[in-house]
Amino acid sequence: MSLPRSNTKQRILDSAESLFAQQGLAATSLRAVIAAADVNSAAIHYHFGSKEALVEAVFERRIEPVNRERLARLQHLEASAGDSGVAMVELLEAFIHPLLKLGQELGDRGPVVVRLLGRLRSEEPDSLIALAQAHMREVHGRFSRAAAQSVEGLTQEEASERFEYVHAAVAWILTHLAHASEKPPEYVELQDRFQRMINFMEVGLQQPSRIRMENLRPNDNGAAR
Amino acid sequence: MSLPRSNTKQRILDSAESLFAQQGLAATSLRAVIAAADVNSAAIHYHFGSKEALVEAVFERRIEPVNRERLARLQHLEASAGDSGVAMVELLEAFIHPLLKLGQELGDRGPVVVRLLGRLRSEEPDSLIALAQAHMREVHGRFSRAAAQSVEGLTQEEASERFEYVHAAVAWILTHLAHASEKPPEYVELQDRFQRMINFMEVGLQQPSRIRMENLRPNDNGAAR
DNA sequence: CACCGATTCAAGCAACCGCTTGAATCATAC
DNA sequence: GTATGATTCAAGCGGTTGCTTGAATCGGTG
Numbered sequence: 290m291s292l293p294r295s296n297t298k299q300r301i302l303d304s305a306e307s308l309f310a311q312q313g314l315a316a317t318s319l320r321a322v323i324a325a326a327d328v329n330s331a332a333i334h335y336h337f338g339s340k341e342a343l344v345e346a347v348f349e350r351r352i353e354p355v356n357r358e359r360l361a362r363l364q365h366l367e368a369s370a371g372d373s374g375v376a377m378v379e380l381l382e383a384f385i386h387p388l389l390k391l392g393q394e395l396g397d398r399g400p401v402v403v404r405l406l407g408r409l410r411s412e413e414p415d416s417l418i419a420l421a422q423a424h425m426r427e428v429h430g431r432f433s434r435a436a437a438q439s440v441e442g443l444t445q446e447e448a449s450e451r452f453e454y455v456h457a458a459v460a461w462i463l464t465h466l467a468h469a470s471e472k473p474p475e476y477v478e479l480q481d482r483f484q485r486m487i488n489f490m491e492v493g494l495q496q497p498s499r500i501r502m503e504n505l506r507p508n509d510n511g512a513a514r
Numbered sequence: 515m516s517l518p519r520s521n522t523k524q525r526i527l528d529s530a531e532s533l534f535a536q537q538g539l540a541a542t543s544l545r546a547v548i549a550a551a552d553v554n555s556a557a558i559h560y561h562f563g564s565k566e567a568l569v570e571a572v573f574e575r576r577i578e579p580v581n582r583e584r585l586a587r588l589q590h591l592e593a594s595a596g597d598s599g600v601a602m603v604e605l606l607e608a609f610i611h612p613l614l615k616l617g618q619e620l621g622d623r624g625p626v627v628v629r630l631l632g633r634l635r636s637e638e639p640d641s642l643i644a645l646a647q648a649h650m651r652e653v654h655g656r657f658s659r660a661a662a663q664s665v666e667g668l669t670q671e672e673a674s675e676r677f678e679y680v681h682a683a684v685a686w687i688l689t690h691l692a693h694a695s696e697k698p699p700e701y702v703e704l705q706d707r708f709q710r711m712i713n714f715m716e717v718g719l720q721q722p723s724r725i726r727m728e729n730l731r732p733n734d735n736g737a738a739r
Numbered sequence: 740c741a742c743c744g745a746t747t748c749a750a751g752c753a754a755c756c757g758c759t760t761g762a763a764t765c766a767t768a769c
Numbered sequence: 770g771t772a773t774g775a776t777t778c779a780a781g782c783g784g785t786t787g788c789t790t791g792a793a794t795c796g797g798t799g
Contacts, residue, residue: 297746313638315540319787329748334788336746411636413538450707451714454683461682482675489676489718499713522776544757554778559758561776 298336300326303398305347310405314344314412341416348409348420351391351402356428358387363431374439377494381487384432385459389480400466403479407463410456429456442497455490462486523561525551528623530572535630539569539637566641573634573645576616576627581653583612588656599664602719606712609657610684614705625691628704632688635681654681667722680715687711 304325308317319333319340326332337343362383366375388406392399409421429452437448462482529550533542544558544565551557562568587608591600613631617624634646654677662673687707 316638340787413541447710450710453686454679454711454714457682457686458679461678485672485675486679488721488724489679492721493714493718496713496717565757
């Protein structure tokens with residue numbers, strides 16, 4: 290009930306976050322985390338229970354506020370949009386901007402966190418895959434549904450597929466950020482890359498679904514747009 | 515100089531390939547490979563020398579013919595193309611079709627191999643990253659250069675960036691192929707997914723670079739296209 | 740002060756890891 | 770048949786892994 294006399298849990302989370310971001314999950318041993326955090330060797334299992342639980346805690350701390358803001362922005366967009374749906378650029382920015390904002394707010398830790406989140410897509414352990422799916426399902430579904438609504442003749446399934454590619458590109462940018470440049474607070478470069486990526490993805494997302502339109506909809510009186 | 519009396523090396527490669535594709539590299543121990551291949555425990559180090567060398571051999575066996583065909587197709591396209599460069603769809607198909615062809619030729623092993631190649635992008639060990647870069651540098655450079663040439667006002671740097679996203683999408687499709695459907699030779703579905711992905715990426719790739727055009731080229735007399 | 744739950748500590752367990760060793764076994768050449 | 774080089778075999782090496790243990794130490798409470 291009282292304050293812990295030391296910030297052991299916090300230090301473990303921070304150290305694990307850095308090491309996971311740099312080396313990946315499998316390559317990071319709990320002993321390395323313990324050494325980096327300068328805590329006792331049993332502290333991780335006392336505070337978290339297992340390596341898997343630590344991994345979940347590390348990712349959960351960062352992805353939760355990002356996804357919350359994503360959904361809030363989307364809701365705001367949908368509320369102020371007309372019947373034609375949300376503009377695609379705004380949709381993409383609502384998806385990406387919370388990441389940039391988090392990175393900037395965290396200062397020095399920004400690049401580390403941003404790179405960590407990039408790993409949420411590529412890392413292997415089944416537990417993390419399940420975690421990623423649990424955290425992204427709602428966001429992915431809401432965003433791809435909004436994309437399908439804003440494009441005439443785009444099925445929800447294909448919008449979902451395309452948003453997977455957007456997500457893959459985002460993860461690629463995030464994980465290969467610190468790879469190229471070593472200076473941490475270089476967010477101008479990151480922002481430019483995301484801007485170019487949005488320009489690239491936008492036009493593709495606005496294409497109607499091809500196969501379904503031509504083959505399965507002979508009686509379509511689409512007149513809008 | 516003579517034929518080996520047993521196909522130990524082959525069996526090791528096949529078993530390692532399957533396990534790497536299913537579980538990833540870090541999660542696959544040499545002992546698991548040994549057990550799956552049913553060979554002696556020292557066979558891997560006798561035939562390959564180390565786990566790292568085995569990983570390289572496993573990936574090299576598959577990626578080399580794919581990239582060779584990619585380059586051959588690209589060369590053929592460039593030879594028969596006019597001054598306006600290669601059509602973007604053909605470029606994308608030249609990049610992707612060798613993968614599909616390999617998967618079909620290998621029959622039952624196709625999905626395994628195809629999933630393995632998807633891991634070439636996401637797996638962690640530095641040695642594999644270096645291997646992937648070594649194998650992909652020429653292909654990536656040649657294809658993104660061809661893309662830049664076929665689009666008016668597209669810089670080579672931005673074409674390279676965009677092709678990274680294409681590559682990320684390809685890897686995503688490959689690694690999540692067997693994830694969804696369990697029936698191995700379901701290539702119609704894979705082919706459809708790639709077709710939709712090409713339709714999606716094509717229009718984005720054909721966009722000119724924005725920032726450079728507007729800010730840095732006041733004396734540009736672009737009249738072509 | 741005595742007490743108690745929460746936290747820290749030093750030490751170590753069993754299991755697994757990649758890799759090595761030295762002898763046995765094989766196919767071939769002479 | 771015997772020598773030779775390539776391959777297979779059973780066993781085990783040192784090191785690392787995630788995790789556990791039982792006692793020591795702390796802060797707050799009666």
